[in-house]
Amino acid sequence: MAGHSKFKNIMHRKGAQDKKRSAMFSKLSREITVAAKMGMPDPDMNPRLRAAVNAAKAQSMPKDNIQRAIDKASKGDGENYEEVRYEGYGPGGVAIIVEALTDNRNRTATNVRTAFAKNGGNLGASGAVSHGFERLGLIEYPGKVGDEEKVLEAAIDAGADDVESDEDSHTIWTSIDSLHPVSRELEKVLGEASAVKLGWKPNLKAEVGESDAQTLFKLIDVLDDDDDVQAVWGNYEVSDAVMEKLG
Numbered sequence: 001m002a003g004h005s006k007f008k009n010i011m012h013r014k015g016a017q018d019k020k021r022s023a024m025f026s027k028l029s030r031e032i033t034v035a036a037k038m039g040m041p042d043p044d045m046n047p048r049l050r051a052a053v054n055a056a057k058a059q060s061m062p063k064d065n066i067q068r069a070i071d072k073a074s075k076g077d078g079e080n081y082e083e084v085r086y087e088g089y090g091p092g093g094v095a096i097i098v099e100a101l102t103d104n105r106n107r108t109a110t111n112v113r114t115a116f117a118k119n120g121g122n123l124g125a126s127g128a129v130s131h132g133f134e135r136l137g138l139i140e141y142p143g144k145v146g147d148e149e150k151v152l153e154a155a156i157d158a159g160a161d162d163v164e165s166d167e168d169s170h171t172i173w174t175s176i177d178s179l180h181p182v183s184r185e186l187e188k189v190l191g192e193a194s195a196v197k198l199g200w201k202p203n204l205k206a207e208v209g210e211s212d213a214q215t216l217f218k219l220i221d222v223l224d225d226d227d228d229v230q231a232v233w234g235n236y237e238v239s240d241a242v243m244e245k246l247g
Contacts, residue, residue, distance in 0.1 A: 027230055028056040029069040030101050034081050036073035047180045051196040058194040079103035086112045087128045090219050091120035092212035094236040095129035097200050100228045108228040115226070119219035120212070130200070132235060136161070137179025138199030139172040145190045158185035162201075173201055202235030210242045217246070 032052045039046035043053045049070070056066050084105060086098040096116075102108040116123045139160070141151065148165040155163045155172050160182050162173040174182045176198065183196045208216060216236060223232050 023225065023227065024059055025056075025061055025065060026227060028052070028059060028061055029065060030081060031230060032056060032066060032069035033073045034083075034101055036070045041070050041074045050180075054192060055195050055197070057192075084108060085126070085130075086123060087126060087130055088116050088123040089121055089129065090116070090234065090236075091215040092206060092208045092236070094121075094206050094208060094212075094216055094234050095132055095202065096121065096219075097130060097133065097233040098223055098229055099231045099233075100226075101230050102228040108226075111226050111228070112223065115219060115222040119222060120215040121219055129235075132204065133200040133202050133233070135176065136199060136201050137174035137176050137182070138195070138197055138201075139174065139179070139183050139186060139193050140195040141170040141172070141186075141190055141193055143168045143170065145170065151190065154186055154189040155182075157189075158182045160186075173199075199231075200233040202233075204235065205237040206235050208236045208238050208242070210245055213238045213242055214246060 032049065035046060035049040035052045039049060041049070043050040053066055081101040081103050082105070084100045084102055086100065086109070088096050088098075090096045098112055100108050100112070113123045115121075143166070145151065146154075148163075148170075151165055151170045151172070152163050159178055160172045160174050161178075164171040164173075172182070172186070179196065179198070183193060186193065213236075216234075220232055220234075223229050
C-alpha cells in the first residue's frame with residue numbers, strides 16, 4: 001500500500017478551488033438530481049446521492065439548494081440528464097478523460113471537441129485512453145485531518161488499497177465495491193470526507209514540461225468552465241519546479 005505520491009488528479013491541481021461558486025453549485029445540483037432520480041431520494045438509502053450531498057456540503061452549498069435539487073428529482077421536474085464520457089489527448093500527449101452530465105449530447109460533444117482543438121489537444125474515440133486508467137473508488141480528505149501516517153493507518157484499517165498524501169490533501173483509493181464500506185470506517189476516525197466518488201487513476205504518469213503544462217492547464221480551465229462537464233481526469237505529472245515557474 002503506497003504512502004506519499006506526487007500524483008494529483010486534475011481536479012486538485014493548483015487553482016481548482018478558484019472556480020466560480022455559482023458554476024460549482026450548478027454542477028453539484030445536477031449530480032444530486034441525477035443521483036436522486038437513479039435511486040431513492042434518501043441519502044441514507046442511496047450511496048451515490050449521499051456522496052453527492054457530502055460533496056455539496058464540503059463546498060458550503062446551502063442546505064436549501066441541496067434539498068431543492070433532491071425535490072426536483074422526486075417530483076420529476078427539470079431536464080433528463082445522461083452520463084457521457086469523452087476521451088482524448090492534451091498537450092505533451094497527456095491522456096484526458098472528461099465526464100459530463102448533459103441534456104444535449106450534440107452541444108456537449110461540440111464544446112468538448114472545440115476545447116481540445118483550441119488548446120493543443122485532440123478528442124479521441126471512446127476507449128482511446130481509458131485503458132490506461134483504473135476505475136476505482138476515491139475518498140478525499142483535507143490535509144488538516146491529520147498527518148500522512150495517521151491517514152495511512154486509518155486507511156489500512158478501513159480496507160483501502162492506496163493512499164496519496166501531501167500538505168493540502170489526502171487521496172484514498174479503494175475498489176469500487178469497497179468505496180462506501182471503507183468510507184464509513186474512515187468517517188469513524190477522520191470525520192466526514194470532502195468527497196466520496198468514483199474516479200480514474202492512471203496506471204502510468206506523463207511528465208509535462210513548462211510550455212505544455214501552461215497549455216494543458218488552459219485546456220482544463222476551459223473544460224471545467226463548461227456547465228455540462230462534471231469532472232476532468234488526467235495522467236499528467238508536473239514537477240514542483242515547473243509549478244513554481246507557472247506561479
